[in-house]
Amino acid sequence: MTPLLEASGVEVTIGGTEILRGADLTLEAGELVAVVGPNGAGKSTFARAFCGLRRPDAGTVRWSGTDLADLKGRKLARLRAFVPQRAQVPNGVRVSDAVRIGRSAHLKPLQGFTADDRETIANSIARAGMVGFEDRMLSTLSGGEMQRVQIAVGLAQGAPVLVADEPTAQLDLGATAQVSKLLRRLVADGLGVVLIVHDLALAAAIADRVVVMCDGRTIATGPPSEVLQSQLIADVWGVEAELVRHQGRSGLHVEWLEPTRAESS
Amino acid sequence: MSIRRTAVTVTLLVALVAAVVASLSFGAVDVPFSNVIDILLGRDTPGPQTQIVEVLRLPRTVEALLVGAALGVAGALLQGALANPLASPDVIGVTGGAGFGAVLIIILYPDSIALLPVGALVFGLTAAALVFFIGFAGSGGGGIGRVILAGIAIASLFGAGTASLMAAYPDRVPSAIFFLVGGLTSTGWNTLDQVWPYLAVGFIVAAFMIRPLDRLLLGDDVASSLGSKPRTIRLVAAFAAAVLASAAAAIAGLLSFLGLVVPHVVRLAGGTNNHTFVVPVSAIGGAALLVAADTLARVVRAPIEMPVGPFMVLLGVPLFLWLLRKAV
Numbered sequence: 001m002t003p004l005l006e007a008s009g010v011e012v013t014i015g016g017t018e019i020l021r022g023a024d025l026t027l028e029a030g031e032l033v034a035v036v037g038p039n040g041a042g043k044s045t046f047a048r049a050f051c052g053l054r055r056p057d058a059g060t061v062r063w064s065g066t067d068l069a070d071l072k073g074r075k076l077a078r079l080r081a082f083v084p085q086r087a088q089v090p091n092g093v094r095v096s097d098a099v100r101i102g103r104s105a106h107l108k109p110l111q112g113f114t115a116d117d118r119e120t121i122a123n124s125i126a127r128a129g130m131v132g133f134e135d136r137m138l139s140t141l142s143g144g145e146m147q148r149v150q151i152a153v154g155l156a157q158g159a160p161v162l163v164a165d166e167p168t169a170q171l172d173l174g175a176t177a178q179v180s181k182l183l184r185r186l187v188a189d190g191l192g193v194v195l196i197v198h199d200l201a202l203a204a205a206i207a208d209r210v211v212v213m214c215d216g217r218t219i220a221t222g223p224p225s226e227v228l229q230s231q232l233i234a235d236v237w238g239v240e241a242e243l244v245r246h247q248g249r250s251g252l253h254v255e256w257l258e259p260t261r262a263e264s265s
Numbered sequence: 266m267s268i269r270r271t272a273v274t275v276t277l278l279v280a281l282v283a284a285v286v287a288s289l290s291f292g293a294v295d296v297p298f299s300n301v302i303d304i305l306l307g308r309d310t311p312g313p314q315t316q317i318v319e320v321l322r323l324p325r326t327v328e329a330l331l332v333g334a335a336l337g338v339a340g341a342l343l344q345g346a347l348a349n350p351l352a353s354p355d356v357i358g359v360t361g362g363a364g365f366g367a368v369l370i371i372i373l374y375p376d377s378i379a380l381l382p383v384g385a386l387v388f389g390l391t392a393a394a395l396v397f398f399i400g401f402a403g404s405g406g407g408g409i410g411r412v413i414l415a416g417i418a419i420a421s422l423f424g425a426g427t428a429s430l431m432a433a434y435p436d437r438v439p440s441a442i443f444f445l446v447g448g449l450t451s452t453g454w455n456t457l458d459q460v461w462p463y464l465a466v467g468f469i470v471a472a473f474m475i476r477p478l479d480r481l482l483l484g485d486d487v488a489s490s491l492g493s494k495p496r497t498i499r500l501v502a503a504f505a506a507a508v509l510a511s512a513a514a515a516i517a518g519l520l521s522f523l524g525l526v527v528p529h530v531v532r533l534a535g536g537t538n539n540h541t542f543v544v545p546v547s548a549i550g551g552a553a554l555l556v557a558a559d560t561l562a563r564v565v566r567a568p569i570e571m572p573v574g575p576f577m578v579l580l581g582v583p584l585f586l587w588l589l590r591k592a593v
Contacts, residue, residue, distance in 0.1 A: 051490070052489075053486065053490070072492070073492040073493070074492045075492070076492055077490065077491050077492030080490075082486060082487075082490035083490075084486035084487060087484070088482075088484030090482045090483065090538060091538060092537050092538030092539075093483075093537070093538055093539065094537070097479075097539055098483060101479050101482070101483055102487075104476050104479070104480065104491065105491040107476070110473065110476075150487075153483065153487060154490065157490070157491065
């Protein structure tokens with residue numbers, strides 16, 4: 001079967017600086033892939049490049065087998081939804097309005113919504129767990145609620161892939177867990193999800209595969225338990241740490257400070 | 266559509282119809298509305314009242330309606346495209362350019378005063394084109410800050426040109442004042458005959474930009490995710506606004522207040538920023554405000570006509586401030 005997304009050798013240069021020097025990623029339906037790496041590794045640039053928000057300078061990207069260069073406008077919008085890192089929270093926009101705007105990717109100019117579109121809009125709100133919030137203004141939502149609206153907007157696009165850039169970066173523990181469960185539910189429904197995330201413990205807990213990025217390159221990929229070894233964490237992040245998994249729970253045991261003489265002896 | 270939005274739309278439509286009735290009936294000579302209807306339907310016996318309504322008031326009312334609608338839409342498009350509540354045709358240089366073009370004709374070529382609308386239109390569009398070129402060209406172009414700063418610079422440039430012309434020919438300044446403060450005249454269909462294609466293009470492009478502007482509301486990244494190009498949306502919406510505002514200036518001089526305030530009133534009253542609501546309802550609101558203000562400007566000190574610009578501000582500001590206080 002053709003993968004939903006195949007990106008290989010993606011390079012991006014911004015203002016003379018090479019940000020991406022060769023990044024690869026594949027995604028199948030019903031799979032959650034987490035892209036992890038230190039700040040400045042090029043995770044967000046990679047996501048923006050394969051999503052077509054910033055066209056890559058080199059490399060190939062295929063969505064469901066079609067080259068990114070041949071996908072424009074509505075065609076691309078129906079193959080992937082991109083949920084940005086920092087949500088813009090405009091005044092005077094209701095939750096239902098925002099999700100309707102997401103569905104507009106399916107309309108020709110001046111065309112109205114069909115009954116089918118309206119059903120998808122209601123479904124997207126329900127899947128994101130935002131029933132009852134339809135008439136709330138975006139400006140009155142909490143960070144976690146806003147993030148779920150962003151995901152609902154992406155779902156309304158009706159694409160088989162959702163790419164979320166650090167959806168939990170500004171959320172508290174409870175909201176992070178809620179969004180994580182939501183993403184897993186979407187994967188169980190058959191969606192492909194790419195998650196850009198810096199939290200290794202979270203990535204280990206919810207991803208089927210992780211892709212590790214460093215200095216603009218993807219340097220490792222595979223199941224979290226195999227890839228996120230102490231040696232790799234030390235090499236990439238320069239930190240002594242160990243990923244601990246126990247009965248579906250995961251945590252990162254980090255050596256935050258230099259070991260004291262008493263402990264090291 | 267919610268009850269509130271429907272109520273706002275209906276109220277403004279009723280206000281527009283009332284303003285049109287008043288505009289056709291009242292003035293230096295009052296014509297009963299039943300007569301106006303007869304005249305419009307050609308059921309009357311020709312007389313001075315027919316002349317007044319058909320030759321003077323009907324074209325003027327249509328002009329006021331179209332100019333008001335054009336400025337309301339231009340303001341709504343720009344505020345959406347530049348994501349800036351202060352945006353109006355001023356910020357893309359149209360007002361400065363159109364003012365310069367008109368004053369150029371009035372002061373340097375007073376014998377060719379018929380060219381005034383053309384001068385306003387051409388220079389309004391030229392100023393906007395300069396702003397778009399500086400603001401959108403090259404890599405990194407299309408940023409909101411760059412467009413707005415380019416607009417302020419170009420507006421200052423044309424403003425300086427206008428001021429220099431007025432300083433060089435102080436004796437001819439009075440004839441320019443009417444244009445600069447904004448006002449309609451009873452000159453029949455001539456100006457509209459020249460300008461209507463621009464209005465048509467502006468309104469049609471505006472209709473196509475409503476949904477893309479809604480996408481921009483959720484941010485450039487979401488708009489891109491939905492398959493739109495934020496930079497193109499900004500450029501095309503601003504272009505439509507420039508064409509509408511230049512055409513409006515060609516007809517009625519500089520009435521930039523309307524473009525700034527009407528979309529805000531519509532948003533505050535409707536409780537939504539959705540362009541599907543704001544753009545068309547700003548057209549209705551702008552038309553109602555300008556037709557009403559123009560009628561007042563003719564009636565208050567009849568038979569002397571006041572320029573509509575100041576009257577519109579007198580009508581609009583209290584309403585705007587009241588809504589502003591209620592909203593916060």
